[in-house]
Amino acid sequence: MAEPQTWMITGANRGLGRALTLAALRAGHAVVATVRSEHSLPDHDRLYVQQLDVRDRHAAQQAVESAATHLGRLDVLVNNAGYGLIGAIEETGEDEARAILDTNLLGPLWLSQAAIGIMRAQGTGHVVQVSTVGAVGTMPMLGLYNSSKWGLEAFSEAMASEVARFGIRVTLVEPGALDTDWAGASMQFSAPCSDYDDVRTELFGTNEIPWPRGDSGEGTKSEDAAAAILAHVAQKMTSASDSS
Numbered sequence: 001m002a003e004p005q006t007w008m009i010t011g012a013n014r015g016l017g018r019a020l021t022l023a024a025l026r027a028g029h030a031v032v033a034t035v036r037s038e039h040s041l042p043d044h045d046r047l048y049v050q051q052l053d054v055r056d057r058h059a060a061q062q063a064v065e066s067a068a069t070h071l072g073r074l075d076v077l078v079n080n081a082g083y084g085l086i087g088a089i090e091e092t093g094e095d096e097a098r099a100i101l102d103t104n105l106l107g108p109l110w111l112s113q114a115a116i117g118i119m120r121a122q123g124t125g126h127v128v129q130v131s132t133v134g135a136v137g138t139m140p141m142l143g144l145y146n147s148s149k150w151g152l153e154a155f156s157e158a159m160a161s162e163v164a165r166f167g168i169r170v171t172l173v174e175p176g177a178l179d180t181d182w183a184g185a186s187m188q189f190s191a192p193c194s195d196y197d198d199v200r201t202e203l204f205g206t207n208e209i210p211w212p213r214g215d216s217g218e219g220t221k222s223e224d225a226a227a228a229i230l231a232h233v234a235q236k237m238t239s240a241s242d243s244s
Contacts, residue, residue: 005237006071008032008064010054010111011081013039015186016130016175019226020078021047027230032067034081054081054107055099064114073122076233077115079108080130082148086209087190088199089143096190097144104148109155116163124167126233129156133176140199169236175225 007024011017012033018041021033025044033041034052041049048070052063068074082104085096112127119125131149138146153172160170189209192200197207204211 003237004028004030005075006030006032006067006073007076007078008034008067008074008111008115009078009080010034010052010107012049013041016222016225017078017080019222020080020229023223023226023230027234029076030071032063032071034063036081054079054111055102057106057110060107060110061114064111064118068118074115074118074125075122075237076126076128077111078128078130078229079111079152081107082130084142084145084187085190086141086187086204087144088141088193088196091190091193091196092144093190096188100144100148100188101151104145105151108152112156112159116159116166116168119168120163120166122167124237126169126171126236127156127159128171128173128229128233129153130173130175131156133174136174139203141196141203171229171232171236173225173229176220 007029009017009021009024009031012021012031013035017033021031021041024031025046028046030046030048032048032050033039034050034054035041036053037051039049041047048067050063050066052059054060064074064077083100085092085100087096108129112129115125115127119127129152131153132145156170156172163170187210192207192209200207200209206212
């Protein structure tokens, strides 16, 4: 078992965030789990649930500072909160574009900025950014989602080079299909233009918006993805300790 750490995980109520929260608790870590509203996370003496809208920079800074103050330190920040948006570029409204960039790109930026100062003072820390395989390519109807993740990867790669000298590591996680609700309740849709119905049908097998709910359980299990992230962080923490 790895030495106990303090973790902060955003978007922790479902999907990968929930699986990672439970895996970190099983590994003996303390976890600050952030959620947008109501949650169904279990009671645990090492679990601290905070309500947070990651789009709010001031609230994000306060949440990180509160977590570090309450637990004495912050070892790992996981920026997991985010969602998908289906819509052609022409279909995407201004509010939709700003909302997904605020959540998927700027939210992780605000939290990373807040965490770095704390980790720099500690001389150690690890920021995990949950991205997507779509950040290394593009797909029609996912242009704004891809853009938000491309931006996340760009600033994270720059940040990794900036903070390595302070003992801070940065990891970009690019999951493929997971058995989460990302393509279900977590997916948002732009108002459709019928001229793109053929594109939607070719890509998704339907031009219905929102699309019919399919069977769950497809893709990598979120528990397996969480275990892989946990193992990666433990390995990096161990190697950092061995080299110090």
